[in-house]
Amino acid sequence: MTPGPSARSIQRRQRRSGGRFQLNLVALMDVFTILVFFFLAHFSEFTTVDDQQAVSLPESLARQTPRDTLVITVTRQHILVQGEAVADTGASLNSPQSEISGLRSALLRARSDSAAADDDSGGDISGGTRGVDWEVTIMGDKSIPFRLLKKVMLTSSRAGYEHISLSVLQRSTNSG
Known part of the structure; x- marks a missing residue:
């Protein structure tokens, strides 16, 4: 039985990389970077008021x-x-x-x-x-x-x- 095209391409990639597995984290790092910038930019806009329903301010x-x-x-x-x-x-x-x-x-x-x-x-x-x-x-x-x-x-x-x-x-x- 001969390997199919997908199996051949996997074997070729393994030979090129020396059998090591590589994970590309660039996309994941981009998402986390965007989240960090979002929280940094909007953190100062939030104000907390303790027991807001219990206090009616003048x-x-x-x-x-x-x-x-x-x-x-x-x-x-x-x-x-x-x-x-x-x-x-x-x-x-x-x-x-x-x-x-x-x-x-x-x-x-x-x-x-x-x-x-x-x-x-x-x-x-x-x-x-x-x-x-x-x-x-x-x-x-x-x-x-x-x-x-x-x-x-x-x-x-x-x-x-x-x-x-x-x-x-x-x-x-x-x-x-």
Whole structure:
């Protein structure tokens, strides 16, 4: 029985390559390169908001985009730092203390983690965390009492966060 044309061409290729198998990865590498560029180009466009349904933000006419800071979210049930529940809203509101202890310990832990990460990455004194003004952004439901918001701001300030921003929704300037 004589080999067919496809078998002959396979044998010829094997003789030319010395019997080694070769895999052409150029097409696969092109696909992965395109995916990497796509994710790099569109990564900065995505903004994450923790518990967006649980917080109804007040509106503002501000046009400045927010900076990337530590986020404290105050919902009707919990106070969260970077999405992690650290205190109960009702207990914090009814507490006679002016500070929220769970929030304070979470903020101090976040500061020390940030400082340790900067030291590990070789941050220098001029550009590292030693010269940084610590910032925090508070996302509070517009229905929470100001007494609770005041406690959150006081706790943040006493934990060393010198700049406190309130997160708001941008209101449309079109009237009519």
